[in-house]
Amino acid sequence: MAEITYREALNQALAEELERDDSVFLMGEEVAEYDGAYKVSKGLLDRFGDLRVVDSPISELGFAGLGVGAAMVGLRPIIEFMTFNFSLLALDQIINSAAKMLYMTGGQINIPIVFRGPSGAALQLGAQHSQAAETWYVHVPGLKVVAPATPADAKGLMKAAIRDDDPVIFLESELLYNVRGEVPDGDHVVPLGLADVKREGGDVSIIAHGKTVHLALQAAKRLEKDGIEAEVLDLRSLRPLDVDAILATVRKTNRVVYVEEGWPYLGMGAQIAATIQEEAFDDLDAPVLRVTQADVPMPYAKNLEKLAKPNAERVIAACKQVLYRT
């Protein structure tokens, strides 16, 4: 078991899958000669050549569609969006082509493709470069969506996503690339659809995905000082969703706080709250609360940005509220 960064973990997963399967290729802006805008694809051009690691023009709609077309005839493309903010230009190809192809063809043509890149806010990048993409994609039947929080999960889920026969949206984060963690040696694959309890606790469940898992862990640590044991459930995969794990933690603590980077209206937390009230209503001792981004476009000013983002204080306050301890 080696301790590496989230970035290195992704790089290893890409390299190992490029090595393992000739039909896998990586395409996107700056992925080859520049080594990736965030250096995730560092060294891959030298190792695999310019047919397998391909610099695209700045044409998100075009190269996303090119990937889907290549997948229609059996290749397994990995399409990098420099950030998922730019994937909005490619929505037509992701939703109308990738997600619906299998259905429209009556099962004739599946689309084994991964769309990957960082999503959500980094630091002071302003409104157009700071938005969480999960809700846009998780809404669409035909797509699978994952958002790993740790290096081990990033590597394992990337390998599973590349091997999956359907389109997978793989959400990373600029602020996670330098996070270090232990990654198991060998062919480490984390199946889609399995959540992971990142911290055990019996008093309240904090459910999160991606970057906010770390916020949940910080909050849990501070709650300990007040004698509150929070459980942190990392969903890892948003579709398929590990509903069993969600219901298990609800039954254990009877209180839930959802933390996400996205906006509240019909965000992930809204779905989680709906699922919990439908399937574990009698197990709840308090309403499910959500900690989200403020319902505004992301501001630039440091102080305003800080106010807009979910933070540990708000998670702590929400936990105390569902425990009726103020």
Place this chain on the structure above:
Amino acid sequence: MTETATKKKSLEGFSQEDLRRMLRRMLLYRRFEEKAEEAYAIGKIGGFCHLHIGQEAAAEGCISPLRGDDYVISAYREHTQALAKGVDARAVMAELYGRAPGSSHGKGGSMHIFGAEQAFMGGHGIVGGQVPLATGMGWAIKYRDEDRVVMCFMGDAAVNQGAFHESLNMAAVWKLPVIYVVENNEYGMGTAFHRVSATGVKERSAAYGIPSSSVNGQDVLEVWRHFEALVEEVRGGGGPRFVEVRTYRFRGHSMSDPVSGTYRSKDEVSQRTERDDPITLLRDRLFEADMLTPEELKSLDQEVRAEVQEAVDFADSAPFPEPSELYTHVYSQINEHGRLFFDGRDR
């Protein structure tokens, strides 16, 4: 050269058998679409239904020079192109009827006809959406070092979409074996192309250095000759090509709008239909060259009408998809863990 000699010369290079086969296939496309029109009128076919009547030479002349394993992809006026690529007429008609043995098991409909086995890759409903897909197939051919080609059909309106321009740029940069074919029928739905376009269709590939050409799309022989040469150039590694096929749509944009309407006059439609019918143009040349008699034509027409009727009977008597089919083909891989569907079916 006398007039007769010119007419004979225009048939040069085609055997009588070739010519009759072309005529027969175009007749099949026409009769197929006429039956679809009838079926739509009595509610057997629903949704949007865009007919190719008047544009049959574009299906026949472009696709016939291709090999079976070359890819064809198109937009939503694609029924006859699917037939031309070898998708069974019964499967196409059953798809229009929304029945289980349809080419997409009734889940695609008129705009989403697919025949993966025949390398007919759809059937796409967003204007220009198929153009990046075609480019990706061209990429895959290059990636695997194959000698196939991709033929990508689109309507004239698609050349004003960003997807078109992004695709042509990439195809040119990577020298992909794709032939982009614009069927210019002069109208994007009810808007004349020239009203919303700063330059003509043929000029649109110039910025990317992709060789461009324009053919009379009502003359199937001209189309066929042009594409036969072009396919070989592209197969030989010549890189992408761009072709304007000048044609005319004899019906409305879809079954839900009138043949002429507010955007084009009845006179225009009747004049063009009279003058530019690709089937009568070929028929008359065969008559004049003594390669076909009216009796033979009648018998050809009877054959194709019988074939189309068989497709209609097949579709009409075919079962609807099972209700359980609602839930199939959303994902090809149902993961071992987690929930993929949120409409309550798993509980």
